[in-house]
Amino acid sequence: MGQLVDGKWTTQWYEPDPDGRFVRSEAGFRSWVRAAGEGSFSPADGRYHLYVAWACPWAHRTMIMRALKGLEHAIDVSVVAPFMGDQGWRFNAEVEGATVDKALGGEYLRDVYLAADPRCSGRVTVPVLWDTQQRTIVNNESREIVRMFDHEFGGVARRDVDLAPPALRDEVERLIDFIYEPINNGVYRAGFATKQGAYDEAVTALFEALDHVEGLLGQQRWLAGERMTEVDIFLFTTLIRFDLVYHTHFKCNRKRIVDYPNLWGFVREIYQLPGIAKTCNFDHIRKHYYQSHETINPHRIVAIGPQLDLDAAHGRERLGGVAARAMIFGE
Ligand SMILES: N[C@@H](CCC(=O)N[C@@H](CS)C(=O)NCC(=O)O)C(=O)O
Known part of the structure; x- marks a missing residue:
């Protein structure tokens, strides 16, 4: 477990507040794929890549929405290995259910963050929605990725269902x-x-x-x-x-x-x-x-x-x- 500070990996555990409370940090990448074509991320078959851990409840949300909307064919997925040690999430295709980094080929999830921003600071978390075209992270907040899959991929999704009508x-x-x-x-x-x-x-x-x-x-x-x-x-x-x-x-x-x-x-x-x-x-x-x-x-x-x-x-x-x-x- 660790985090990036100005592009450098540091190994440190979560810092509790003075009363011993766990404090979750805010996700850092908050752009949106927009169906309407405003902005620079538009939905397209095969353009976006999703990084997940099967272990993680936040990543799991995005995998469920992807399945329910029928987006499996359009958004490929890389899965980290379950063990998260000092070096953070790692790809290891020898572990059953895990994969290599199919989009970038790196060893660690932090390599994806550094590819988006070489001076990135913050926790290296899943899920991550990666844009293969602009080679950057669109978003790493599950609530927003779920909403994008639900509402912004209409032309690409195989199932016409709205889970926030x-x-x-x-x-x-x-x-x-x-x-x-x-x-x-x-x-x-x-x-x-x-x-x-x-x-x-x-x-x-x-x-x-x-x-x-x-x-x-x-x-x-x-x-x-x-x-x-x-x-x-x-x-x-x-x-x-x-x-x-x-x-x-x-x-x-x-x-x-x-x-x-x-x-x-x-x-x-x-x-x-x-x-x-x-x-x-x-x-x-x-x-x-x-x-x-x-x-x-x-x-x-x-x-x-x-x-x-x-x-x-x-x-x-x-x-x-x-x-x-x-x-x-x-x-
Ligand atoms: N707010 C984020 C939270 C994501 C998150 O904390 N994921 C955990 C896995 S369950 C993680 O990757 N933690 C790595 C770390 O904190 O170093 C979201 O909902 O997407």
């Missing part, structure tokens, strides 16, 4: 914000806390939010109501990792997701959609978390984890609403 847009934004701090980032805030008070604060807010969402998903099929939207993907990528790693490794162990009938059914409905199971690499998820965070797990032992029956009937039809399979795949 105008009538629901404000509600989707509100819900994305609502789940971000206590849930998506909350598991990290619990896991990376270096003082008891910081951990207590994070883990309490996390389970309060999960309890709330459990109640909501007992009344309606999706977070924004009748139909699946982007925010359901954002919740899913945290929940699918929860019982395997966050529960044990990040000490989020008041309950498991399987103990929440509505959350667990919700996870299964999304997991069972065409193309989603193959975006869930449980081997990379387990190895990445348990092996990479030496301060939390110094001997890097990978915990066995529970056996999850993700293919069991999800039973979400009883809530009415729109089945995602019908909405997206017309089945």
Whole structure:
């Protein structure tokens, strides 16, 4: 684990605030691909390249949106190896499920950042959307990459589905914000806390939010109501990792997701959609978390984890609403 400072790699762990709280830094590349042709990044088949880690919930969001929109043919993907050591994310095609850097051929993910900006400073994170034409990073913030795939690649995408439609847009934004701090980032805030008070604060807010969402998903099929939207993907990528790693490794162990009938059914409905199971690499998820965070797990032992029956009937039809399979795949 490390970061770039003025183009130089430094090996340093996350710096907590004085109260031991984990502080996540802002993504640095924030340009947009625009369908309307404003600006210099326009959508095109084969032009953009996506860098991901199968382990990472933020990268996972973009892989799910790519699959649901039918963008696999248009946006190729390079996958880093699960272990993130002192040198940061690394490409190693000898590890099953990982690839070389197909766009640039470098050894480390930081080489992609340095190709975009030789004097780059900041954390070297996945996901990264790379433009093969201008040879630069367009964006490295998952929320924005998801939105671009959803709205800006219409001419290229094989499936005509909108997961943040105008009538629901404000509600989707509100819900994305609502789940971000206590849930998506909350598991990290619990896991990376270096003082008891910081951990207590994070883990309490996390389970309060999960309890709330459990109640909501007992009344309606999706977070924004009748139909699946982007925010359901954002919740899913945290929940699918929860019982395997966050529960044990990040000490989020008041309950498991399987103990929440509505959350667990919700996870299964999304997991069972065409193309989603193959975006869930449980081997990379387990190895990445348990092996990479030496301060939390110094001997890097990978915990066995529970056996999850993700293919069991999800039973979400009883809530009415729109089945995602019908909405997206017309089945
Ligand atoms: N805000 C970013 C966060 C991305 C992020 O933190 N990714 C993690 C992997 S789960 C990473 O690459 N961390 C490397 C580091 O912090 O050095 C997003 O949502 O895209």
